[in-house]
Amino acid sequence: xITFENAFEHVLxxxxxxxxxxxxxxNSTGRVLSEDIKADRxxxxxxxxxxDGIVIAFSAIEKGITRFKVEGVLSAGMxxxxxxxxxxxxxxxxGAVLPEQADTIVMYEETEIKNGWASIIKTPKKGxxxxxxxxxxxxxxxxxKKGTExxxxxxxxxxxxxxxDVLVKTLPxxxxxxxxxxxxxxxxxxxxxxxxxxxxxxLASALEKVKITxxxxxxxxxxxxxxxxxxxxxxxxxxxxxxxxxxxxKFDFIPDALNNLGIEKVFHRVAQRPGKPFWFGVQKRKQKVxxxxxxxxxxxxxxxxxxxLPWLKKSLSVENKKQSVILDEPIQPHPSLxxxxxxxxxxxxxxxxxxxxxxxxxxDLVSLAxxxxxxRVPQGDKEIPSGTILDFIEAS
Amino acid sequence: xITFENAFEHVLxxxxxxxxxxxxxxNSTGRVLSEDIKADRxxxxxxxxxxDGIVIAFSAIEKGITRFKVEGVLSAGMxxxxxxxxxxxxxxxxGAVLPEQADTIVMYEETEIKNGWASIIKTPKKGxxxxxxxxxxxxxxxxxKKGTExxxxxxxxxxxxxxxDVLVKTLPxxxxxxxxxxxxxxxxxxxxxxxxxxxxxxLASALEKVKITxxxxxxxxxxxxxxxxxxxxxxxxxxxxxxxxxxxxKFDFIPDALNNLGIEKVFHRVAQRPGKPFWFGVQKRKQKVxxxxxxxxxxxxxxxxxxxLPWLKKSLSVENKKQSVILDEPIQPHPSLxxxxxxxxxxxxxxxxxxxxxxxxxxDLVSLAxxxxxxRVPQGDKEIPSGTILDFIEAS
Numbered sequence: 001x002i003t004f005e006n007a008f009e010h011v012l013x014x015x016x017x018x019x020x021x022x023x024x025x026x027n028s029t030g031r032v033l034s035e036d037i038k039a040d041r042x043x044x045x046x047x048x049x050x051x052d053g054i055v056i057a058f059s060a061i062e063k064g065i066t067r068f069k070v071e072g073v074l075s076a077g078m079x080x081x082x083x084x085x086x087x088x089x090x091x092x093x094x095g096a097v098l099p100e101q102a103d104t105i106v107m108y109e110e111t112e113i114k115n116g117w118a119s120i121i122k123t124p125k126k127g128x129x130x131x132x133x134x135x136x137x138x139x140x141x142x143x144x145k146k147g148t149e150x151x152x153x154x155x156x157x158x159x160x161x162x163x164x165d166v167l168v169k170t171l172p173x174x175x176x177x178x179x180x181x182x183x184x185x186x187x188x189x190x191x192x193x194x195x196x197x198x199x200x201x202x203l204a205s206a207l208e209k210v211k212i213t214x215x216x217x218x219x220x221x222x223x224x225x226x227x228x229x230x231x232x233x234x235x236x237x238x239x240x241x242x243x244x245x246x247x248x249x250k251f252d253f254i255p256d257a258l259n260n261l262g263i264e265k266v267f268h269r270v271a272q273r274p275g276k277p278f279w280f281g282v283q284k285r286k287q288k289v290x291x292x293x294x295x296x297x298x299x300x301x302x303x304x305x306x307x308x309l310p311w312l313k314k315s316l317s318v319e320n321k322k323q324s325v326i327l328d329e330p331i332q333p334h335p336s337l338x339x340x341x342x343x344x345x346x347x348x349x350x351x352x353x354x355x356x357x358x359x360x361x362x363x364d365l366v367s368l369a370x371x372x373x374x375x376r377v378p379q380g381d382k383e384i385p386s387g388t389i390l391d392f393i394e395a396s
Numbered sequence: 397x398i399t400f401e402n403a404f405e406h407v408l409x410x411x412x413x414x415x416x417x418x419x420x421x422x423n424s425t426g427r428v429l430s431e432d433i434k435a436d437r438x439x440x441x442x443x444x445x446x447x448d449g450i451v452i453a454f455s456a457i458e459k460g461i462t463r464f465k466v467e468g469v470l471s472a473g474m475x476x477x478x479x480x481x482x483x484x485x486x487x488x489x490x491g492a493v494l495p496e497q498a499d500t501i502v503m504y505e506e507t508e509i510k511n512g513w514a515s516i517i518k519t520p521k522k523g524x525x526x527x528x529x530x531x532x533x534x535x536x537x538x539x540x541k542k543g544t545e546x547x548x549x550x551x552x553x554x555x556x557x558x559x560x561d562v563l564v565k566t567l568p569x570x571x572x573x574x575x576x577x578x579x580x581x582x583x584x585x586x587x588x589x590x591x592x593x594x595x596x597x598x599l600a601s602a603l604e605k606v607k608i609t610x611x612x613x614x615x616x617x618x619x620x621x622x623x624x625x626x627x628x629x630x631x632x633x634x635x636x637x638x639x640x641x642x643x644x645x646k647f648d649f650i651p652d653a654l655n656n657l658g659i660e661k662v663f664h665r666v667a668q669r670p671g672k673p674f675w676f677g678v679q680k681r682k683q684k685v686x687x688x689x690x691x692x693x694x695x696x697x698x699x700x701x702x703x704x705l706p707w708l709k710k711s712l713s714v715e716n717k718k719q720s721v722i723l724d725e726p727i728q729p730h731p732s733l734x735x736x737x738x739x740x741x742x743x744x745x746x747x748x749x750x751x752x753x754x755x756x757x758x759x760d761l762v763s764l765a766x767x768x769x770x771x772r773v774p775q776g777d778k779e780i781p782s783g784t785i786l787d788f789i790e791a792s
Binding site for chain 1: 421426439440441442447469471472473474475478489490491493527532533539544547548550551552553557558559560567576577578579582583584585587588589590591592593594596597598599600601602604605618619647648669675678691692693697717719720721722742743744745746747749760761762763764765767785788791792
């Protein structure tokens, strides 16, 4: 049995780099950029009006002119025009191109327009209300770096530089495998000794958040079937995510089957609760990774967040940001196990506070549904006092 | 022009209740439950082994017996068995049903098994290692309340009680309308006075996070076309989300067109930056709501998060949780406008800290891509010192 720290390090040493792929812009939200994005022209691409009002040549103001004949109206989307004489003005709308021979915009609120003439009622500053060409970014500048996570605001930048297709990091193809003869389908009515599948659905839902649609596979507790099905799955997927089949029981054939298929065990059993029987293995040559989580819901859910999500981030070359939280009440650590305790959190007065949930052990799905995540409680003998800062792992 | 507080209150007074709909379990992540979910049987449904080991009758221990003949092996998924005599034991796997006539489980680590006989090397406690029927939840108990947001853990609970279809709150049908002759499609090369569409794509990406797939519509700046297209959109959608067309410019026909179509203006122009020209209107009888955001990217993005998302949550009867953040450096408020300043945030030592981003005004898409959200800076004259706690609005 190895420590959590050790197990975590091992998992992060076995990331996969699956290369890049091109996806349509609106399918790229939540993915990771695999190319630098450059400005294809200056931003803004022209001297752009930031107000609705009139546009003038400031030299007229210097000559004492405050009343201008209105030559016309410029709106966003019109090609650049020209102010014919310094004695005139043009009306101009937000987003329109600054006309030639003009350099200053006065907003409507500071003018009076009547019978085709505009009077200025507040002396402008030269060059005001213009968003200058290239002041946000120069053509060729890197706007977004490779490795950026694609958010809604990033989509806006990508659209503005014409990326209708985007190069992103390829996500691993994942098969979520449930095992156990006690499991029946959701639509079935279980006999007294049976229960419905829930782990694989919970994992599928969590994976949706990281833009992965897994394939779900159920395998009966039969050694030869397990080996055959796992072999097929390994040929098609980059990652197997199993739940069940890794405790010490006589009917847990998974580790043997994986071993026979050339998956090298990296570790089995971690000094942690929940999730002690967690098994992790790899096949380096073929770039396969197997997360075999214990069968009970809380263990699987905790291990997914504690190990798989950081593994995925590192595989996609995205930084794993550590989160910390303030403990709201004392907690008793375990003398030899790292605990992942379910908590609810709140952001109060700028402080991020965790309250532990009183779950009924690793079988209790319902308390898990109330939790915002887990705190990591390092092993120890002494009670950890309220106010202590601990690592926080957010639930999907 | 009304205050932010006033505008926000108005928006929340005009929520829509669009009823319920049934969706398949794996399509329900991120939706809101519209029914209470009850336990269809006890949880766990039987006295369940929590360890791999042997199961005995404690009365044997009381009689001084410590060595038991092994009768067989019980695994998860087997119907309940019976221990034939108190002098014997059964091997039992995690998840298996406690057999009749037995009441105590001793894990393998505390036994020695040889030649079909198991010896106990550590005296057990009566009833240990059993997760008792109904101790998590009794049959009929409400496990999840109507109004719960469906997370991955909630999916697990729904699966376990057999909800292959789930009743959820219906989401509004949304049309995102872009206007402005200066806009060209992403795949086009804009002329010097043109720019590519970005707001509508950014909004579509943000809406994906709340499980809404909007329809995108572009309308040219032509009064009669605008009115016709908006009329059609109003007949098909619950919410129109416009960007552009609400400043005071001569070419901004939207408010007039909406008025002609029976949309009652609730307000136009809010004392805020960015997003001053925000226009909000409703048609109560037909349950239509129109968010008309200003055309520049930062205004649209800020208004979406400040107004639309809380409106959506309230429409779905979900609590709007306020978030607050600690200011990392002093900030100068505006004497008469509420500011929404772009910030990056970090969770450090349990404290949630915001650093303001130096964006180049409301046209700067690139700085927006770096922001984690906005802080709300109330109007005022005095500099707000570092360490002050302000409301935080998270970006999608």
